[in-house]
Structure formats: C-alpha cells, structure tokens
Amino acid sequence: MSHPKLANIFLKNEDRVNWHDKALWFVREKRDVAVNKVKGWEELREVAASIKSNVLSNLDNYLLQFEENAIRNGIKVHWAMNATEHNEIVLKILQENGAKHIVKSKSMLTEECGLNPYLEKSGIEVIDTDLGERIVQLANEPPSHIVLPAIHKRKEEIDALFVEKWGIKGGNGNAEYLTREARKHLREKFLIADAAITGVNFAIAENGGFVVCTNEGNADMGTHLANIHIACMGIEKIIPEMEHLGVFLRLLARSATGQPITAYSSHFFKPRPGTQLHVVIVDNGRSQLLGRPEFRKSLHCIRCGACLNTCPVFRKTGGYSYESVIPGPIGSILGPGTDMEKYNSLPFASTLCGSCTDVCPVKIDIHSQLYKWRQIISPKKGTSIKKLAARVTGNILGNPKLFRLSATIGTVLLRYLPGSLMKNLTAWGKGRELPKVPKQRFRDWYIKNRKE
Amino acid sequence: MKVGLFIPCYIDQFYPKVGIDTLQLLERLDLEVVYPTNQTCCGQPIANAGFENNSVKTVLHFAEQFKEYDYVVSPSGSCVYHVKNHYDIVPDSEAIEKVRGNTYEICDFLVNILKITDVGAIFRHKVGLLQSCHGLRGLRLGKSSEQVVDDYSVCADLLRKVIGIELLNLSRGDECCGFGGTFSITEAPLSVKMGIDRINDHLKSGVEVITATDMSCLMHMEGIIRRRKLPIRIEHIASILNSTTS
Amino acid sequence: MSKNEIIASIRRNKPSLIELELPDYQQFREDIDTVSLFKQQVNEAGGSVIECNRGDIEKILSDNYQNVSEVYSLIDEFNPLDNRSADDEPSEYKNLDLVVLNGKFGVAENGAIWVPDSNLSQRIIPFITRNLVLVVLQMSLVANMHDAYTEIGKFSEGFGVFIAGPSKTADIEQSLVIGAQGPLSLTVFLV
Numbered sequence: 001m002s003h004p005k006l007a008n009i010f011l012k013n014e015d016r017v018n019w020h021d022k023a024l025w026f027v028r029e030k031r032d033v034a035v036n037k038v039k040g041w042e043e044l045r046e047v048a049a050s051i052k053s054n055v056l057s058n059l060d061n062y063l064l065q066f067e068e069n070a071i072r073n074g075i076k077v078h079w080a081m082n083a084t085e086h087n088e089i090v091l092k093i094l095q096e097n098g099a100k101h102i103v104k105s106k107s108m109l110t111e112e113c114g115l116n117p118y119l120e121k122s123g124i125e126v127i128d129t130d131l132g133e134r135i136v137q138l139a140n141e142p143p144s145h146i147v148l149p150a151i152h153k154r155k156e157e158i159d160a161l162f163v164e165k166w167g168i169k170g171g172n173g174n175a176e177y178l179t180r181e182a183r184k185h186l187r188e189k190f191l192i193a194d195a196a197i198t199g200v201n202f203a204i205a206e207n208g209g210f211v212v213c214t215n216e217g218n219a220d221m222g223t224h225l226a227n228i229h230i231a232c233m234g235i236e237k238i239i240p241e242m243e244h245l246g247v248f249l250r251l252l253a254r255s256a257t258g259q260p261i262t263a264y265s266s267h268f269f270k271p272r273p274g275t276q277l278h279v280v281i282v283d284n285g286r287s288q289l290l291g292r293p294e295f296r297k298s299l300h301c302i303r304c305g306a307c308l309n310t311c312p313v314f315r316k317t318g319g320y321s322y323e324s325v326i327p328g329p330i331g332s333i334l335g336p337g338t339d340m341e342k343y344n345s346l347p348f349a350s351t352l353c354g355s356c357t358d359v360c361p362v363k364i365d366i367h368s369q370l371y372k373w374r375q376i377i378s379p380k381k382g383t384s385i386k387k388l389a390a391r392v393t394g395n396i397l398g399n400p401k402l403f404r405l406s407a408t409i410g411t412v413l414l415r416y417l418p419g420s421l422m423k424n425l426t427a428w429g430k431g432r433e434l435p436k437v438p439k440q441r442f443r444d445w446y447i448k449n450r451k452e
Numbered sequence: 453m454k455v456g457l458f459i460p461c462y463i464d465q466f467y468p469k470v471g472i473d474t475l476q477l478l479e480r481l482d483l484e485v486v487y488p489t490n491q492t493c494c495g496q497p498i499a500n501a502g503f504e505n506n507s508v509k510t511v512l513h514f515a516e517q518f519k520e521y522d523y524v525v526s527p528s529g530s531c532v533y534h535v536k537n538h539y540d541i542v543p544d545s546e547a548i549e550k551v552r553g554n555t556y557e558i559c560d561f562l563v564n565i566l567k568i569t570d571v572g573a574i575f576r577h578k579v580g581l582l583q584s585c586h587g588l589r590g591l592r593l594g595k596s597s598e599q600v601v602d603d604y605s606v607c608a609d610l611l612r613k614v615i616g617i618e619l620l621n622l623s624r625g626d627e628c629c630g631f632g633g634t635f636s637i638t639e640a641p642l643s644v645k646m647g648i649d650r651i652n653d654h655l656k657s658g659v660e661v662i663t664a665t666d667m668s669c670l671m672h673m674e675g676i677i678r679r680r681k682l683p684i685r686i687e688h689i690a691s692i693l694n695s696t697t698s
Numbered sequence: 699m700s701k702n703e704i705i706a707s708i709r710r711n712k713p714s715l716i717e718l719e720l721p722d723y724q725q726f727r728e729d730i731d732t733v734s735l736f737k738q739q740v741n742e743a744g745g746s747v748i749e750c751n752r753g754d755i756e757k758i759l760s761d762n763y764q765n766v767s768e769v770y771s772l773i774d775e776f777n778p779l780d781n782r783s784a785d786d787e788p789s790e791y792k793n794l795d796l797v798v799l800n801g802k803f804g805v806a807e808n809g810a811i812w813v814p815d816s817n818l819s820q821r822i823i824p825f826i827t828r829n830l831v832l833v834v835l836q837m838s839l840v841a842n843m844h845d846a847y848t849e850i851g852k853f854s855e856g857f858g859v860f861i862a863g864p865s866k867t868a869d870i871e872q873s874l875v876i877g878a879q880g881p882l883s884l885t886v887f888l889v
Contacts, residue, residue: 054716217825224822245847261810268856351628431641441468
C-alpha cells in the first residue's frame with residue numbers, strides 16, 4: 001500500500017497519533033538539550049560529514065585494509081554481494097558449528113536481509129535481545145523505528161504480550177516490572193546461546209576492529225558468553241582511523257536518544273581465546289548507490305534515528321506507514337534506491353520542511369534528496385492524469401495569456417461552485433475551507449491603481 | 453534601486469491584499485517598485501510534484517520578466533527559495549544567474565539588504581509567528597530549532613519593532629504546519645492533522661493572529677480555522693508590517 | 699568471488715578521491731572542571747560516584763555490600779574469598795552479585811570509563827554481574843572523546859569497552875528503566 005493509504009489508517013485513532021507524536025517529540029527535545037551542551041556541534045557534524053565523504057571516495061581501499069588487519073587479529077572476514085549471500089554465509093557458519101540457539105542484538109542490516117526468517121526455516125532459534133526488538137519479535141511484527149523498535153506499542157499491550165507468551169503475571173503495564181521479567185527471560189537465552197549475532201556501528205580500517213553500541217548490554221551479554229560471534233556490517237560502516245570514533249561516538253547517542261554516549265561502546269579486535277569471531281561485509285545495493293552522485297550522501301547514515309524523531313510525518317503516521325525496513329525520512333531516500341516501484345510514494349510523504357537535514361549528525365541533505373527522487377519518480381509514473389495536468393499547467397504557467405485565462409476560470413469556478421460540492425470534490429475540502437475568492441485579483445488592482 | 457515585485461500566483465488570485473500590502477510597504481520606504489504584469493509563477497508547484505522538467509518554460513519566463521531589476525522581492529519564502537535553489541534545471545544565462553542572486557523574500561530584503569527593522573508599523577494584537585519551513589531552513593531567515601547556532605530571526609526582528617504587538621512563544625516554535633504544496637492534497641488527512649496541531653499550539657499560547665512569511669501555509673491554516681470556527685485568524689507578515697493605523 | 703565483485707563495483711562507482719582532512723579537535727576544547735563534570739555525567743547516566751582514598755575502598759565496599767554472596771574483585775585493595783580462574787566458562791559467572799574492577803580512565807563529557815581486556819580476566823564479567831564497581835583515578839580523567847582516543851592511542855588488545863552507567867532501556871513507552879540485560883547498578887570510586 002502507498003504511504004497515504006497506510007497513514008490514513010494510522011490517523012484514524014487520534015489519541016494514538018497524539019501519543020506517538022509526543023513520545024517521539026520527547027526524544028527530539030532530549031536530543032536538543034544534549035547537542036546544545038556540545039561546544040562546536042555544527043563543526044562536529046561538518047567533521048563527521050567530511051570523514052564520511054573521504055570514506056566513500058576510498059571505500060575499496062579501506063575495506064581491503066580493514067580485512068587485512070582483521071584477519072591478522074584472528075577475525076574471519078566474509079563478503080556478501082547481496083542479502084541472500086549474507087544469509088547463506090551466516091547459516092553456513094552456524095551449521096558448521098552445530099549452533100542451534102542464537103542471540104542477536106540490534107542490526108538493521110539483518111532486518112534488511114531478512115535473516116531471522118531465513119535461519120528459522122533451517123530450524124535455528126534466533127532470539128532478538130534488545131528489549132524493543134524482543135517485544136516486536138514476540139508480536140511477530142517488524143520494528144517500527146530503527147532505534148526504538150517498539151515505540152508504537154503501549155505499555156498495556158506489552159504487558160498483555162508478555163503474559164500471553166511467557167505466562168507471567170500481569171504488571172499493569174509497569175515498565176520496570178516488565179523489563180525485569182524480560183531480563184529473566186533473556187538471561188536464560190544468553191546462557192544457552194551457541195552463537196551471538198551483532199550489527200556493527202563502526203568498523204576501523206587502520207586496525208581491523210569494530211564497535212557495537214548498546215544501552216542494555218545485550219550485545220555484550222551475547223558475544224562474551226557464546227563461543228561464536230558473527231558481526232554483520234554494510235560496506236559503508238567503515239571509518240579510516242580509531243581516532244575518528246571520537247567524532248562519531250560524540251554524535252551518535254546524542255542524536256539518537258539525547259544521551260551523551262550509550263551505556264556500552266564495545267570495541268572488538270580479536271576473538272576471545274578459544275572462540276570464533278566472524279565479520280560479514282555486505283553490499284546489497286550499496287555500491288550501486290555509491291554510483292549515483294545525487295544520492296550518494298545517503299551512505300553517510302549512522303542509523304541514529306534523529307530524522308525519524310524530528311519528522312512530523314513520521315511522528316504522526318508511525319513507522320509502519322512506510323512499509324520499508326528503514327522508515328522515516330532516511331528510509332524514504334534509501335527505499336526508492338532499492339525498489340523504486342514499491343517505494344514510489346515515500347519521497348512524497350514529506351512537506352520538504354527540511355528538519356531532517358538540519359538534525360542529521362552526518363549532514364545528509366535528506367529533504368533535497370526527497371525532491372530529487374520526486375523528479376525521477378513522477379515522470380515515470382506513466383501517462384497519468386497528474387502528468388498530463390502538470391504538462392498543461394507547465395505550458396499555462398509559461399504563457400501569461402493562457403495563465404490569465406485559466407486563473408480567471410479557476411477564480412470563477414471557486415466563486416460559483418457551491419461549497420458543499422467543493423467539499424466533496426477535493427481532498428483539500430475534507431478538513432479545510434477553500435480560500436474566499438476576492439472580487440479583484442492583485443494584477444487587476446495594480447493596473448487600475450498604479451498604471452492608469 | 454529598482455525593485456521588481458514578484459507576487460506568487462495564489463496570492464495574486466486569492467490574497468490580493470497581501471500583494472497590495474507588500475507593494476505599499478516597499479513604496480513607503482521610498483523604493484521604485486514595479487510589478488511586471490506579464491509574470492506568471494515561479495514553477496514550484498510543478499517541480500515539487502516531481503515534474504521540474506515541465507517547468508522549464510515557466511522558469512525561463514520568470515527570468516525574462518525580472519532580469520531588468522536590481523532586486524526581485526516577494527511575499528513568499530517558499531517561492532523565493534525555489535528561484536534561488538532550483539533554477540539550475542535550465543542552462544545558465546545572465547538572466548537566470550541574476551534572478552537567482554537577486555530574488556529576496558520581503559523580510560530578508562528589509563533586514564539584510566535595506567538594513568531596516570523598524571518600518572513604523574502599528575498592530576495591537578497577540579501574534580504567533582508560524583515559521584514557514586522554506587523561509588526558515590531554506591533561506592535561513594532564522595535559526596531552526598535543530599541548529600546549534602546563535603539565535604536570530606529576521607521576522608521576529610521586524611515584528612518586535614511593531615508598536616503594540618505582543619509576540620508570543622510557542623511550545624514547538626518551528627514545526628511544519630503540514631501544507632507542503634501537493635502534499636496538502638495527496639496526504640490530505642495528515643496535512644490537516646499537522647495543521648490542527650500547529651493551530652492548537654498557537655491557541656494554547658493565547659495567540660490572536662497567526663502570521664508567516666508564506667501565504668500558502670496561512671491559506672492552509674485559515675482553511676482549518678474557518679472549517680472549525682476557531683477563535684483565531686491569520687495575517688501575512690507583510691500585512692502586519694504595512695499596518696499603520698491603531 | 700563476491701569480494702572481488704564488490705571491490706570492482708565500488709571502484710566503478712566511487713567518486714574521485716576526496717582527501718581526508720586532519721580534523722582540528724582543538725576547536726572542541728572547553729574550559730571545564732573535569733572532576734565535577736565527570737561526577738555529574740555518571741549520575742545522569744544512572745550511576746553513582748564515591749570520592750575516596752584508595753585505602754578506604756575496602757571498608758566502603760564491606761559496609762555497602764553486606765548481603766552479597768558472590769563477589770569478584772580484580773583490584774589489589776579488595777580481596778574477597780574467591781577461587782575462580784581465568785579458564786572458567788563465562789557462564790559460571792552468572793550468579794555474580796558484585797564485581798570490582800579498575801577502569802583505565804574516565805571521560806568527563808559523558809561519564810564513560812574505559813575498560814580494556816587487560817583490566818579483565820573474562821570479558822563477560824562487567825556485564826553479567828548484578829552490581830558493578832569501577833575504580834577510577836581522578837588524575838586519569840580526560841575532557842572529551844577526542845582526548846579519550848588520544849589516551850587509548852595505538853590499541854593492541856583484543857577488546858575494550860566504554861562503560862557509562864549501569865545497563866538501561868527505555869523501550870517500553872520511553873520510560874527509563876535502570877538495569878536491562880547488564881548490571882543493575884554502577885558505582886564509581888573516584889580516587
């Protein structure tokens with residue numbers, strides 16, 4: 001379904017819309033407080049963006065450098081051209097080691113690749129260990145937000161879900177109680193896990209290490225207990241040097257949740273003695289995106305979610321209205337790059353207000369890219385009425401005589417059509433009155449008062 | 453200094469008073485202002501819908517109409533933003549380059565070109581400033597709430613000098629009103645919801661008059677206000693600045 | 699092979715080289731009181747700070763943690779009875795009530811404490827315990843993350859973690875709950 005259709009479903013429950021909007025605005029406000037405490041925030045964004053620009057222009061060499069250093073450190077490096085290959089690589093590692101129970105910390109890449117259902121088909125149990133992700137996993141739903149996966153769920157719903165799935169006593173939606181119950185449940189899973197899968201926030205070319213950030217400690221509970229750690233990363237996660245982490249870790253959590261840093265920023269360089277550490281490097285369309293100069297910068301993204309929190313469209317229509325793995329403004333520019341037909345309504349799910357661009361810690365020109373996607377999508381949508389209308393309008397607006405004629409017609413129509421008819425005729429009229437039509441246009445007034 | 457007055461199409465048709473106020477305001481400041489009567493539109497509505505290639509004629513026509521003026525001034529941040537930022541779809545020419553460089557939103561023109569903040573206006577009302585996004589984040593007429601820079605706003609600078617005005621603070625000072633051009637039609641229920649939320653913010657702050665640099669945002673606000681019969685009204689910032697009677 | 703394909707595709711599609719500019723970290727330098735900012739940040743992250751002398755650590759720990767059964771310490775000043783070895787399976791630490799470790803240094807801007815492999819006997823220890831105590835030298839505090847990475851320098855260990863506060867989550871309706879999958883509490887001894 002298109003964004004407007006799904007948005008209209010979400011909008012039917014205004015209480016929920018207001019609640020969702022407020023919850024995310026709260027996060028945006030926390031972000032504001034946090035970033036205003038940083039001296040040189042705008043310059044820090046600039047530095048981050050320039051590092052990312054360098055990375056994209058030298059990505060092949062950084063990846064090879066990373067691989068060489070990682071191998072030297074005892075990490076096994078794998079390369080996957082696409083989602084299928086990524087899933088096959090992960091499955092093969094697990095099967096070779098007879099791993100049946102897997103714990104996984106948050107990774108948008110594995111969502112993108114559809115890893116969980118793929119592994120489950122082969123009889124492997126995958127437990128998402130981030131609380132929000134565990135909640136949506138239990139509910140058999142995808143995450144609705146890249147940082148706050150269960151932001152669309154109310155605490156009473158989560159309570160009912162835990163009661164149903166775990167047979168615990170209900171806690172009237174008490175967040176602390178529910179979190180403790182989840183902790184008990186996840187402890188058991190951590191202790192029996194054969195392998196842990198994580199994402200990668202940053203991979204360091206100069207020393208072959210990588211960093212995983214969490215607040216819950218779930219990535220560490222998984223990786224330091226299990227004997228196999230598989231870390232999955234998109235090719236764009238590379239940074240050149242260790243010192244650049246200083247820049248990105250200062251930006252990431254502040255932009256994401258308003259914290260100055262996540263509770264845990266774990267740096268992995270070598271496998272724990274006697275265990276395996278694998279890194280799977282995934283392309284899945286990214287190198288193609290690299291070849292499109294107007295959209296290349298979207299590969300700067302560090303998945304902080306700030307553009308989701310700030311976007312009024314996202315706040316008021318929810319993550320599921322986008323139907324893409326990554327929802328919100330950043331998803332609306334990434335989606336069409338992977339499947340333009342499927343995601344062709346997303347670049348239009350925006351007023352181009354530009355808040356996403358101003359909030360982005362790595363300076364992606366999100367709203368400009370939305371505009372550019374529109375220029376590609378609209379002309380391709382076939383010979384729709386809209387296209388014809390635009391061509392006609394284009395001609396009229398380029399011709400003053402035609403323009404005046406049509407403007408007069410429009411004015412007359414507006415003036416004489418009954419309001420009730422107009423109300424039903426146009427989408428505008430459903431919640432709004434049309435402007436009152438004045439007796440005289442500005443142009444006529446001007447000629448009468450300044451020219452005569 | 454010869455100023456070309458650019459009145460966006462929907463202002464020409466639906467809000468002629470805003471055009472008149474803009475003209476009179478500039479004339480009061482002893483400027484030579486001309487409205488080229490063959491002007492049509494800047495091309496933004498078509499371009500934002502994804503058909504900028506169909507707006508080539510419009511763009512060329514705009515440049516032709518306004519190339520002779522030292523400055524082109526308009527009561528719309530959104531249209532000015534479009535001229536400045538999206539006129540790269542036609543081959544660069546002297547006329548195109550000139551209008552891209554010389555076209556200004558009225559408040560921007562007053563404050564940053566004429567260096568005037570006090571235009572001698574009187575407006576005895578409680579006013580809320582709706583920060584039209586293209587003016588705010590596109591033309592940088594003020595600090596957006598996302599940015600970490602010193603606070604400034606050319607619109608607030610002008611309004612604060614108006615006698616009798618009470619400029620009120622809002623809880624979400626620069627959230628989008630939800631107009632967004634064709635967005636207001638293609639995502640109509642969402643557009644209306646965003647508009648209602650903005651109006652409620654103004655109402656909660658005790659605002660009597662919502663003002664903005666863009667009449668399009670205000671047209672959307674007004675449509676909701678009238679439908680719901682809300683105790684608040686709209687006034688374009690040029691009209692407030694041209695108001696000289698108590 | 700996919701590696702060659704990916705590298706070839708990147709080479710076809712990447713823009714011409716944009717030089718890596720040397721970031722000027724000096725512009726982010728602030729005149730701050732590192733000790734008070736660090737304390738404030740640990741508190742805001744949900745932890746607590748006890749300022750004391752090294753010699754007082756043992757007494758404070760014995761006083762504050764009287765009812766804990768499983769304790770594990772890697773600091774010289776505090777040696778509870780313990781017969782664990784580094785060869786134990788990590789899951790054998792599952793019932794730890796209290797872990798006491800040295801932090802390498804602290805970061806004032808965010809209250810984070812760097813704990814590398816060399817300060818650990820097993821990587822799981824600071825995460826699996828119910829309560830974590832980190833001992834940090836006041837002298838070791840650095841202002842921000844740029845200084846932190848200068849301090850770390852060329853890292854040649856297998857693992858290292860910045861720990862800021864106890865584990866936490868706000869995944870249920872944005873209500874902050876301290877104590878998610880890792881420790882329920884973090885106490886920093888600033889000596």
